[in-house]
Each structure stands twice: as structure tokens, then as C-alpha cells.
Amino acid sequence: MADFILIDSPVTAAVAGGCRALQYGDGLFTTMRVCNGEIALWPLHLARLQVSAKRLGFAEPDWQQLATWLQAQAQRQSEDCVFKLLISRGIGGRGYAPDPQVQVSCYLYQAPLPDYTALRAKGLKVGVATLRLARQPVLAGLKHCNRLEQVMLKQQLAVTTLDDFIVADTNDLVVEGTAANLFYQLAGRWYTPPLDACGVAGVMRKHIMSQLPQIAERELPLQELPAVTAMFFTNALLGIAAVRELTDRTLDLSAVRSIQQQVLC
Secondary structure, eight states: OOOOOOOOSHHHHHHHHHBHHHHHOOEEEEEEEEETTEETTHHHHHHHHHHHHHHHTOOOOOHHHHHHHHHHHHHTOSSOEEEEEEEEOOBOOSSSSOOTTOOOEEEEEEEEOOOOHHHHHHOEEEEEOSSOBOOOTTTTBOOBSOOHHHHHHHHHHHTSSOSEEEEEBTTSBEEEOSSSEEEEEETTEEEEOOOSSSSBOOHHHHHHHHHOTTOEEOOOBGGGGGGOOEEEEEETTTEEEEEEEETTEEOOHHHHHHHHHHOOO
């Protein structure tokens, strides 16, 4: 089955036919947890949006106006929920080259907040994805709209009994989960993979590292996974979720519980 949509009006033509995020993935987004009328970790979301917009060469929106608008929308919510903010380079003409005069378009989507309580309590069962992430330092760290790798990873994950995958790059270096950053314990110390070649620099990752400065960035080749003693996945909605089983090997949950007690999410 399919939806058949005729682009036959100025409004639909402008959005569907000209939106550069839709046409080329020429946009960026962030997914936010809204609790008690407030956007959790908003300063970190904003900082990443600003860095991403500069690196992509966007005509930036009025960030203060955007923040005020988002906060007003959050205060209208009767229940905790998820906000997804997508910023497109805007409505451009046909062709890859962007119009330097175009104004960005900001889209806000709202959804129910997933309940990860049971998953965090039980821990994740994790394997290693066969698909590898392409290395592209220019886009590394950005949460841009080109996410076909993650779509394919989720398709691969859906036919397993796993909760998530560890995803490596084409050099067989561990990067992240399918939609989360990861931290790992090796020889008693905590690390997280660097994100200078690919991957998304998550706001929760930044938040955790600001509270626990002893955590360092360190490359993790796939062949070193058997030496990892503990691991957790994290993102803005999930918080911190321990990995209980990695490729059929039991990991130390107590080490992650200690981290959870130290970090205010």
C-alpha cells in the first residue's frame, strides 16, 4: 500500500517539493524530553543545534525566539512527552546548491514519552551490527537528517531478540548504539568512543561527561570487546541503561548502577 499525494497547491509544493530537509536531508534535528513543562537539558540541545547550523552553513534562526517558542509549547503540555525539533535549511529551488538568501524552516513534532523503566531495571541485551557506519569527519557528531544508516540498522535489529546493537565504523572501531551513545569499562576505568569520524554527539553523553570528568574518550576496536567488563547506553530519552549481556557474555551491572547514582539525569 502507498499514499499518493499530488503536489498541486502552492503550500504543498513549497513544503513537499522545496523543503531541503525532505529533498536532500539538508537539515538537522534534536529529540527532547519534556518533563513538568520544561525541556530537559535544553542548554545542551541548543548548543548542539548552534554548532551544527554553523558547520552546515545555515542562515541561523533567532535562537532566543526559538527557545521562547519551544518553552511556550512545553508549558502547554498536560503530560510529559517528547519534542522533536527539525530545522531545515529552508525552501530552496531544484538542485543541490542552496540559496544563500533562504530562511531556515523549523518544524516541531510532539509524541508520547516512551517508558524505559523496565528496560533500565533489567538491562540491555546487546549484539554487534554487521552494518558499518561510513566515516565522514565533516559531518561527525552532527544529528543531521541523513539517517539511512540508522534506518537500516533498526531493520536489522528488528529481526533479532536483542535490545540494541553496538555499531562500529568501516575501520571496525566501536562508535555508538543504533540510537544511543555508549560508555564502557576497561581495566577498571570508564571510557566512551570518540566521535571525530562519525556518530552523533548526544546531549546526554555531554551531560554525563561534564559530571564525571574522569571518563575519557578512547577508541575501542571490535577485537577488544571481550575485555570490556561493563557498558551502558544513553540518550536524551533513555537516560542511562546498563548492558547486562554483550554477545552472550554477562557484564557487570553494579558498576553501571554506581554511575547512575552519581549522575543527575
